[in-house]
Amino acid sequence: MKSLCRNEFSEQVVALQPYLMRFARSQLRNEVWAEDAVSETMLAAVEKPDAFAGRSQLKSWLVGILKYKVIDQLRRHAKVASTLGSDDNEDLEELLFQKDGHWREMPADWGCGMALLEKRQFFEVLERCQELLPPVQARVFLMRHWLELESEEICKELMITSTNLWVLLHRARLRLRECLENNWFDNGEKQPRGGSGTNLSGGGALAV
Amino acid sequence: MAAQEPTCREVARWLFSEPERKLSEAQREVLEPHMAICDACVRVRVQVKLMNEAMAAWRRYREEDDELPFR
Numbered sequence: 001m002k003s004l005c006r007n008e009f010s011e012q013v014v015a016l017q018p019y020l021m022r023f024a025r026s027q028l029r030n031e032v033w034a035e036d037a038v039s040e041t042m043l044a045a046v047e048k049p050d051a052f053a054g055r056s057q058l059k060s061w062l063v064g065i066l067k068y069k070v071i072d073q074l075r076r077h078a079k080v081a082s083t084l085g086s087d088d089n090e091d092l093e094e095l096l097f098q099k100d101g102h103w104r105e106m107p108a109d110w111g112c113g114m115a116l117l118e119k120r121q122f123f124e125v126l127e128r129c130q131e132l133l134p135p136v137q138a139r140v141f142l143m144r145h146w147l148e149l150e151s152e153e154i155c156k157e158l159m160i161t162s163t164n165l166w167v168l169l170h171r172a173r174l175r176l177r178e179c180l181e182n183n184w185f186d187n188g189e190k191q192p193r194g195g196s197g198t199n200l201s202g203g204g205a206l207a208v
Numbered sequence: 209m210a211a212q213e214p215t216c217r218e219v220a221r222w223l224f225s226e227p228e229r230k231l232s233e234a235q236r237e238v239l240e241p242h243m244a245i246c247d248a249c250v251r252v253r254v255q256v257k258l259m260n261e262a263m264a265a266w267r268r269y270r271e272e273d274d275e276l277p278f279r
Contacts, residue, residue: 060271123269
């Protein structure tokens, strides 16, 4: 009877593999690392089914384990995970600001935005916008906002300086701001800027 | 000697880095006079506030909603 329960538990864990993979892919931006993190998560779960007390949903419990396994992967591959690609080096500020430091275009009024936090579509756009972040910016952004690590921990795990981290987070947020402005708050007054990787209107765009 | 007025580009860097890097006293001293005359930076400050508040809600949302369009 006990082994049957264990089998059922294992089946439920395996069934959640695609759910776990999407988080791992999103955070790690590397298919092999993501598969390793998810495999280790599922293995840890099925080896110790008794650790799942049933107080939370199984998937929440697994995501909790996955977060540790994802950090293990980042630590293991720190050097590669923090090596900037050409996308990460693209200077969005040059597109957004004039030479004298003024905004090229007036930022949109997001004043009534708080109500948006109740809207599912807003989070869909936010999700898509973070997918467009260059790899290293995406990793540090999600370490901060999904894994909820403090700056010092991120610097330690990725072996980067605090100045590097601030630059990466600043660039990621500036890019997200631009993407949200173009794809959610845009009231038709302006055209999305090309080349900055912040326009969702390419393939598979959201109807926003 | 009065500190130099920041550009909008610098203000955006300060505002977007604030969750990790608190503004210095010197930065705060020159920020508010800039805000008083710059509508663009006032809007950006609202945007930053909204984005910061959206992060916690987004974290919950993406873990609870099975239908979010992940790849």
